[in-house]
Amino acid sequence: xxxxxxxxxxxxxxxxxxxxxxxxxxxxxxxxxxxxxxxxxxxxxxxxxxxxxxxxxxxxxxxxxxxxxxxxxxxxxxxxxxxxxxxxxxxxxxxxxxxxxxxxxxxxxxxxxxxxxxxxxxxxxxxxxxxxxxxxxxxxxxxxxxxxxxxxxxxxxxxxxxxxxxxxxxxxxxxxxxxxxxxxxxxxxxxxxxxxxxxxxxxxxxxxxxxxxxxxxxxxxxxxxxxxxxxxxxxxxxxxxxxxxxxxxxxxxxxxxxxxxxxxxxxxxxxxxxxxxxxxx
Amino acid sequence: xxxxxxxxxxxxxxxxxxxxxxxxxxxxxxxxxxxxxxxxxxxxxxxxxxxxxxxxxxxxxxxxxxxxxxxxxxxxxxxxxxxxxxxxxxxxxxxxxxxxxxxxxxxxxxxxxxxxxxxxxxxxxxxxxxxxxxxxxxxxxxxxxxxxxxxxxxxxxxxxxxxxxxxxxxxxxxxxxxxxxxxxxxxxxxxxxxxxxxxxxxxxxxxxxxxxxxxxxxxxxxxxxxxxxxxxxxxxxxxxxxxxxxxxxxxxxxxxxxxxxxx
Numbered sequence: 001x002x003x004x005x006x007x008x009x010x011x012x013x014x015x016x017x018x019x020x021x022x023x024x025x026x027x028x029x030x031x032x033x034x035x036x037x038x039x040x041x042x043x044x045x046x047x048x049x050x051x052x053x054x055x056x057x058x059x060x061x062x063x064x065x066x067x068x069x070x071x072x073x074x075x076x077x078x079x080x081x082x083x084x085x086x087x088x089x090x091x092x093x094x095x096x097x098x099x100x101x102x103x104x105x106x107x108x109x110x111x112x113x114x115x116x117x118x119x120x121x122x123x124x125x126x127x128x129x130x131x132x133x134x135x136x137x138x139x140x141x142x143x144x145x146x147x148x149x150x151x152x153x154x155x156x157x158x159x160x161x162x163x164x165x166x167x168x169x170x171x172x173x174x175x176x177x178x179x180x181x182x183x184x185x186x187x188x189x190x191x192x193x194x195x196x197x198x199x200x201x202x203x204x205x206x207x208x209x210x211x212x213x214x215x216x217x218x219x220x221x222x223x224x225x226x227x228x229x230x231x232x233x234x235x236x237x238x239x240x241x242x243x244x245x246x247x248x249x250x251x252x253x254x255x256x257x258x259x260x261x262x263x264x265x266x267x268x269x270x271x272x273x274x275x276x277x278x279x280x281x
Numbered sequence: 282x283x284x285x286x287x288x289x290x291x292x293x294x295x296x297x298x299x300x301x302x303x304x305x306x307x308x309x310x311x312x313x314x315x316x317x318x319x320x321x322x323x324x325x326x327x328x329x330x331x332x333x334x335x336x337x338x339x340x341x342x343x344x345x346x347x348x349x350x351x352x353x354x355x356x357x358x359x360x361x362x363x364x365x366x367x368x369x370x371x372x373x374x375x376x377x378x379x380x381x382x383x384x385x386x387x388x389x390x391x392x393x394x395x396x397x398x399x400x401x402x403x404x405x406x407x408x409x410x411x412x413x414x415x416x417x418x419x420x421x422x423x424x425x426x427x428x429x430x431x432x433x434x435x436x437x438x439x440x441x442x443x444x445x446x447x448x449x450x451x452x453x454x455x456x457x458x459x460x461x462x463x464x465x466x467x468x469x470x471x472x473x474x475x476x477x478x479x480x481x482x483x484x485x486x487x488x489x490x491x492x493x494x495x496x497x498x499x500x501x502x503x504x505x506x507x508x509x510x511x512x513x514x515x516x517x518x519x520x521x522x523x524x525x526x527x528x529x530x531x532x533x534x535x536x537x538x539x540x541x542x543x544x
Contacts, residue, residue: 170369173339178434179359179386188382192373271372272416 031257057239062246065239074228079247082224085141086213089148090206097153097205098198101160105194106186111161122154126212130219144216151212152205159201163194196268203260210252284470285313285336285438290345291495292331305331307495309345313438316468320481323491323499324532329474332491333442336472337363350437359383362431364441368423370415376402376426377411383434401433402426404463421452428460438470445480457483458512465509478532482506482524483515490531500531 023029039059045051046058069075104110104118126147137143167190175189217226225244232240292306305328313319321329334340336347338357347354349361362383363369370379377395380402384394402408405425415423424444431439445453457480464471464484475481481488485504492499504524506515515521 168367168369170365170367171371173337173357174363174365174369174371175382175386176339176357177337177359177361177363177440178383178430180382181386184386189371192371195373267373271414273372 054236054238057242061239062242065237065243069240069243075243075247078224078228079251082213082217082226083251085144085217085224086148086210088141088145089209089213090152092145093149093152093156093205093209094202096149097156098160100153101157101198101201102164102186102190102194104157105161105164106190118154118157122158126151126208127215127219130216134220139220139222143220144213147212147216148209151208155208156198156201156205159197159204160194163197163201164190166197167193192271196273199260199264199268203256206255206260207252210248210255214248282315283312284315284317284350285472286346286348287311287332287336288346288348290332290335290347291343292328292335292340293343304495306342307492307497309491309496309498311489311498311501313470313472315470318464318471318473318484318486319489320473320475320485320487321489321491322475322478322481322528322532323496324493325476327491327494327496329476329491329496330442333363333440333472333474336438337361337440359386359434360437362434362436362439364424364427364431364439364444366443366446368415368420368427370423370426370430372415374415375411376407376413376415376418379415379426380429380433382430387434398429398433401429404432404466405429406459419452420448421456424448424456425459428463432463432467432469436469438472441471441473443474443476446476453480454512460484461508461510478525478528479516482521482528483510483512488524488528490528502528502531 023033043059046056046061050056066075104114129147129150130143133143133146137146171189171193172185175185180188213224214226214229217224218230221227221230225247229241229244232238232244288310290306290309291304293302293304295301296303309332311319321332323329331340335342336349336354338354338361354361371382374382377398380398381394384397389397399408399411402411405428407422407425407429410418410422415426418426427444428439428441445456448456461484471484473481473484482504488502488504490499490502491497502524506518506520506524
């Protein structure tokens, strides 16, 4: 093959199209781009003075507040408190929910006996447990952890059961006819086969857990992002409330982009078990 | 030597809708010799796949026995590897990982099982695809992997359940020819379920023709066409057409019988 001379087809791409492609491929643009008009709209709304400052503040004020709280060390402290609680809750939630889910899924009778209980307890909102949890554990980390674990465990169990049920019978049969015993079938076929559903269960569980944490901090609170927001409301500092909301969104986005999405990319997406969510790839 | 012996197999089941007891398999007996390629043909819904599922140990028979290498079969086992119509490959394993699965279950050391898996992959024409995942292969290639995954285990009998039914006609010809080539090279024992008469005649040493349900063995047709076979020459032999026509007639009578019963 001769490759002398200019490569045709490359030189002629129209610059607008090249710009569009660059914008589409650039990770920063793709991630932050959609927020630009939102920020602009927010800023314009604040500048127009349609609402008094006590109700509504602009992005510049919130940014100032952000710098202030970082300097004072309040935000980092609260943030690490919230994240520690979430980690505890998620850790225990996974530790309890995953084995329990597989246990329930693995046996027809276990499923029969526990299903009504699962649906019943899932129906009691996480926050509804707070009054009794506070009576039992006081305003403590244990109380908050309990609520998060509770929130995560049930969607996780249901997702694991659904995942196990989705594993095609033929895959189990194939493994059996290749010499796998029941335990190997579980490890080699059931667990990876259930993974797409389990992964989305973990995603849902984490989302619920995150919300439950903030709610618990608002009620139980002695520290944390939820506490910060509610405390700010009490003293009438709207910018701090805004800041708290933004921190929650950014943090969730980060967990999703840095932990959940990469995990799914190297497992279920790599295996062709789900359609890739992101378009244009 | 007899590799597989089926004696007086019957299967009844309860219809989920009507609640009636239905006899799917009336009374089926046959044997498959070592190194023999035997197909089973029959009108649709006659329970050919049920026969295979019973041999594989996936489904329990109502009565009768299945013996493989002299031992009676009770559940699934690596002596009876199955090639499925749906391929049933493990999506989370690479091509090599799928092919080596059986050896891993047997506890064969990593180095040896990889070498043997590679050997069988190149036998079926998948050399160079070891690191791919199943979803990156075409349907035809997936089924090649399905065959390699079973053969590498060196089963007493390879059970194939309409393996090429969901593959386009052109690829199917190629797969049939390649399966014949591998069979003639390695002489595994094969039990093959199909509804395609030409396919059965082309591939097999003998063809079992089942009747309509409750199915019994209507006739066992010996295919004495010379090997090695290839699609062009073999299908043009007068003997090939004669055999195919005879089986068509046997199945045709079945349908005529049905019409009579229905009338």
